Amino acid sequence: MRPPKQAEGVPTPTGGSHWPQRLWHGAPVLLTWLDLDQRFGHVNDTHRRWLGIDPAQLIGKRLIEVIGVANYERARTALEQAYAGHSSSYEGELFNGRERRYAHGNFAPDFDEDGRVRGVFTALVDITERRELELRLHESERRFFSAFQHAAIGMALTGPGGRFLRVNDAVCHMLGYTEEELLTLGVADVTHPDDMATDAEQMLQLLSGQRENYQLEKRNLHKDGHVVHLQLAVSLVRDEEGAPLYFVSQAQDISQRKAFEDALQRERELAEVTLRSIGDAVIITDPQSRIRSLNPIAEAMTGWRSAEAQGLPVEAVFQLFDAVDGRPVANPLRTAIDNNTIADLAGRTLLRHRHGFDTPVEDSSAPIHDHAGNVVGGVLVFHDVSETRAFALKLVHLTQHDTLTGLPNRSQLQDHLSQALANARRRQQRVALLYIDIHQFKQINDQHGQTAGDSVLRAFVAQLQRSLPAEAQLVRYGGDEFVVVLSALDSTSEAASLARALIDQGEQTRVDGLHALGLHLGIGISVYPDDALDPETLLQHAETALVALRSQDVHGCRFFTASMDERARARRGIESALRQALPRGQLSLHYQPRIAASSGQIVGAEALLRWHVRGRELYKPDQFIPVAEDTGLILPIGTWVLRQACRQARAWQQQGHRIPVSVNVSPVQFQHVDFPDWLDDALAGSGLDPGLLELELTERMMMSGGDVTGSLLQRIRQRGVRLSLDDFGTGYCSLSYLKHFPIDTLKIDRVFVRDVIGDADTATITSAIIAMAQRLDKLVVAEGVETEAQAAFLRQAGCAELQGFLFAAALPVDDFEKLLTEPARAT
Numbered sequence: 001m002r003p004p005k006q007a008e009g010v011p012t013p014t015g016g017s018h019w020p021q022r023l024w025h026g027a028p029v030l031l032t033w034l035d036l037d038q039r040f041g042h043v044n045d046t047h048r049r050w051l052g053i054d055p056a057q058l059i060g061k062r063l064i065e066v067i068g069v070a071n072y073e074r075a076r077t078a079l080e081q082a083y084a085g086h087s088s089s090y091e092g093e094l095f096n097g098r099e100r101r102y103a104h105g106n107f108a109p110d111f112d113e114d115g116r117v118r119g120v121f122t123a124l125v126d127i128t129e130r131r132e133l134e135l136r137l138h139e140s141e142r143r144f145f146s147a148f149q150h151a152a153i154g155m156a157l158t159g160p161g162g163r164f165l166r167v168n169d170a171v172c173h174m175l176g177y178t179e180e181e182l183l184t185l186g187v188a189d190v191t192h193p194d195d196m197a198t199d200a201e202q203m204l205q206l207l208s209g210q211r212e213n214y215q216l217e218k219r220n221l222h223k224d225g226h227v228v229h230l231q232l233a234v235s236l237v238r239d240e241e242g243a244p245l246y247f248v249s250q251a252q253d254i255s256q257r258k259a260f261e262d263a264l265q266r267e268r269e270l271a272e273v274t275l276r277s278i279g280d281a282v283i284i285t286d287p288q289s290r291i292r293s294l295n296p297i298a299e300a301m302t303g304w305r306s307a308e309a310q311g312l313p314v315e316a317v318f319q320l321f322d323a324v325d326g327r328p329v330a331n332p333l334r335t336a337i338d339n340n341t342i343a344d345l346a347g348r349t350l351l352r353h354r355h356g357f358d359t360p361v362e363d364s365s366a367p368i369h370d371h372a373g374n375v376v377g378g379v380l381v382f383h384d385v386s387e388t389r390a391f392a393l394k395l396v397h398l399t400q401h402d403t404l405t406g407l408p409n410r411s412q413l414q415d416h417l418s419q420a421l422a423n424a425r426r427r428q429q430r431v432a433l434l435y436i437d438i439h440q441f442k443q444i445n446d447q448h449g450q451t452a453g454d455s456v457l458r459a460f461v462a463q464l465q466r467s468l469p470a471e472a473q474l475v476r477y478g479g480d481e482f483v484v485v486l487s488a489l490d491s492t493s494e495a496a497s498l499a500r501a502l503i504d505q506g507e508q509t510r511v512d513g514l515h516a517l518g519l520h521l522g523i524g525i526s527v528y529p530d531d532a533l534d535p536e537t538l539l540q541h542a543e544t545a546l547v548a549l550r551s552q553d554v555h556g557c558r559f560f561t562a563s564m565d566e567r568a569r570a571r572r573g574i575e576s577a578l579r580q581a582l583p584r585g586q587l588s589l590h591y592q593p594r595i596a597a598s599s600g601q602i603v604g605a606e607a608l609l610r611w612h613v614r615g616r617e618l619y620k621p622d623q624f625i626p627v628a629e630d631t632g633l634i635l636p637i638g639t640w641v642l643r644q645a646c647r648q649a650r651a652w653q654q655q656g657h658r659i660p661v662s663v664n665v666s667p668v669q670f671q672h673v674d675f676p677d678w679l680d681d682a683l684a685g686s687g688l689d690p691g692l693l694e695l696e697l698t699e700r701m702m703m704s705g706g707d708v709t710g711s712l713l714q715r716i717r718q719r720g721v722r723l724s725l726d727d728f729g730t731g732y733c734s735l736s737y738l739k740h741f742p743i744d745t746l747k748i749d750r751v752f753v754r755d756v757i758g759d760a761d762t763a764t765i766t767s768a769i770i771a772m773a774q775r776l777d778k779l780v781v782a783e784g785v786e787t788e789a790q791a792a793f794l795r796q797a798g799c800a801e802l803q804g805f806l807f808a809a810a811l812p813v814d815d816f817e818k819l820l821t822e823p824a825r826a827t
Contacts, residue, residue, distance in 0.1 A: 154251030176223035303354025432495035690720030750784025
């Protein structure tokens with residue numbers, strides 16, 4: 001073994017010849033010299049300080065004996081390269097006993113005078129701390145770029161020249177490019193030309209140090225060319241000397257928000273145009289009832305121009321007086337704003353013009369709310385009272401009230417009941433719902449006629465109203481069914497007392513010319529919150545209580561109890577039997593003729609579903625069809641009905657009777673994605689001319705589907721199938737359907753036909769509907785025609801076709817075919 005020779009040419013520092021030895025032993029590195037047998041020939045003293053090992057104990061020992069097999073194998077390749085005459089290095093893990101360290105080692109061959117390797121110098125540095133710092137830095141960078149790459153918002157790094165250096169997935173998704181594609185582009189390549197100048201100016205301000213960051217809404221261009229609206233937040237990263245390195249941009253796609261804003265702007269413009277062109281006068285105020293604006297009609301009716309009225313109290317412009325005694329009338333807008341409610345003018349009221357003349361007006365006042373529900377102003381809508389306005393109000397009233405009794409109808413019950421429950425919830429009180437039924441009222445119609453029956457119902461309502469407290473609401477729910485909503489109860493005994501009073505009063509109903517009516521009432525009662533918490537369940541439970549009462553064939557009243565599940569069991573029974581009805585052949589179609597009003601000829605037929613078992617009607621359609629719709633059974637049943645009606649119409653066509661057949665379509669069936677295919681299959685399978693099939697739809701079906709419904713109706717109409725709007729006039733916005741949807745036929749609901757003789761308003765409305773339909777080139781069919789007087793009126797009004805018991809009920813096929821061969825009924 002030979003110690004390393006001092007390198008030639010290395011000067012000895014002043015102060016002694018031991019400087020190389022001090023450098024060897026004092027260096028903060030583990031230095032060794034190994035001979036050709038890999039035995040330690042020289043070891044510096046740093047081993048003692050670092051490892052606690054006396055260097056003298058290592059001399060002569062082989063390297064593998066000292067460092068162990070595992071460490072030796074890690075450094076073996078580098079060591080062998082040094083013994084082969086090539087300098088090498090190793091960096092990696094080494095173990096000092098049980099302690100894992102990280103080291104960097106350099107291995108240099110030591111050559112003799114002949115250039116042969118005689119040993120190897122090793123220098124080993126412990127870089128464990130540095131390695132840990134590097135790992136932490138690497139992990140920090142990895143986490144940063146992971147967060148960058150997967151951030152929910154768009155992130156991009158761009159160079160000072162505007163080229164993309166790095167982009168995350170969100171940016172790629174927003175602009176439609178891959179990451180590789182974007183890295184070949186710059187900001188200018190994806191920015192809308194009209195927005196580039198603003199963005200570039202802001203970037204220059206960052207580069208010049210005028211600002212530290214900026215935010216900007218701008219338009220970018222998607223790869224496919226469409227505009228993407230972005231909200232940008234941009235900052236600049238500089239190096240230690242302040243030189244710009246790159247921009248950091250955060251981007252949010254606000255295209256949808258911009259679309260909403262554009263739509264809102266269009267709505268505002270539309271509202272402005274509407275206010276200026278609407279036939280009613282409109283005044284808008286601030287929360288203190290100071291004038292903000294008047295539309296042109298309001299200017300004309302008050303004599304004030306909008307500009308000069310701004311800021312004035314509403315009473316200075318909108319001056320109201322009682323038409324009877326001339327006294328000033330309190331402005332309803334004050335009430336509306338103060339109480340946060342809608343307020344109307346009561347009684348006959350006059351509006352005084354700025355120049356002194358008066359105009360009779362009707363008015364509605366309401367608060368204006370912001371998105372949080374805060375009152376931010378008020379609106380007055382008013383008009384002069386005229387025959388046209390009175391007719392319009394009557395039409396609206398008819399949609400919400402029963403024409404016979406004047407009571408709110410079932411469409412209003414939900415609102416009344418919801419409001420009552422909300423008030424009771426706040427005040428911690430009860431609400432009772434009384435479901436009233438007149439037992440066997442049908443017998444009165446059968447014995448005395450419908451006109452007499454109507455008189456009885458009007459007298460009956462008058463009797464009930466004598467016993468109702470002021471806070472109670474009476475609603476006509478059906479033919480002989482009524483509902484009372486009794487609010488602000490402290491105990492259920494109040495409901496029981498009222499029910500008994502209503503029974504006493506109702507059973508005393510008398511009508512001149514009719515003796516011994518013998519009315520018997522049944523009342524089912526449910527109570528909030530004891531029995532239910534929502535309007536639907538409360539009504540259902542009251543009806544269940546009434547059914548339980550009637551099932552025992554008794555009169556009087558009964559409260560709902562949890563054990564009353566007869567109705568639910570009956571419904572389950574219908575569902576169970578209905579599942580077998582179609583495969584067992586229990587369902588059939590009956591056909592009710594449609595008669596030409598002018599000639600009495602049969603010109604069409606409506607297919608109506610019936611359920612018979614062994615010749616007896618098992619359930620009526622209004623009993624089993626709702627169950628079929630709720631359970632989805634209406635889909636196979638409706639498809640069968642459609643096919644069967646098409647086959648029958650085709651059979652009549654082949655017999656020489658070319659009459660169209662109309663089929664009622666369930667909303668569940670119509671809204672199913674496969675309905676067009678079912679319709680095509682029915683037509684193709686029967687060979688029927690599409691013009692001989694008519695689909696009857698309700699207004700609710702058309703209203704619920706939006707644009708999808710309009711598209712589907714157009715597709716059906718393009719097939720040649722006719723479309724009929726059933727129960728016309730009983731829903732909402734009927735006129736809009738006639739404008740937007742390809743309707744061929746309007747069916748006037750039986751509720752108008754029933755009252756067309758005895759009620760002048762109903763007659764006027766019915767005539768107006770027929771006249772309007774004729775102007776729109778629509779066929780009008782009146783259903784529910786039961787008397788000659790009704791038929792004569794409808795014929796005179798111009799109704800094209802009539803349908804009802806006056807001509808025939810719904811008949812089996814054989815009976816209907818007999819009618820086809822009979823002479824036309826004289827008109």
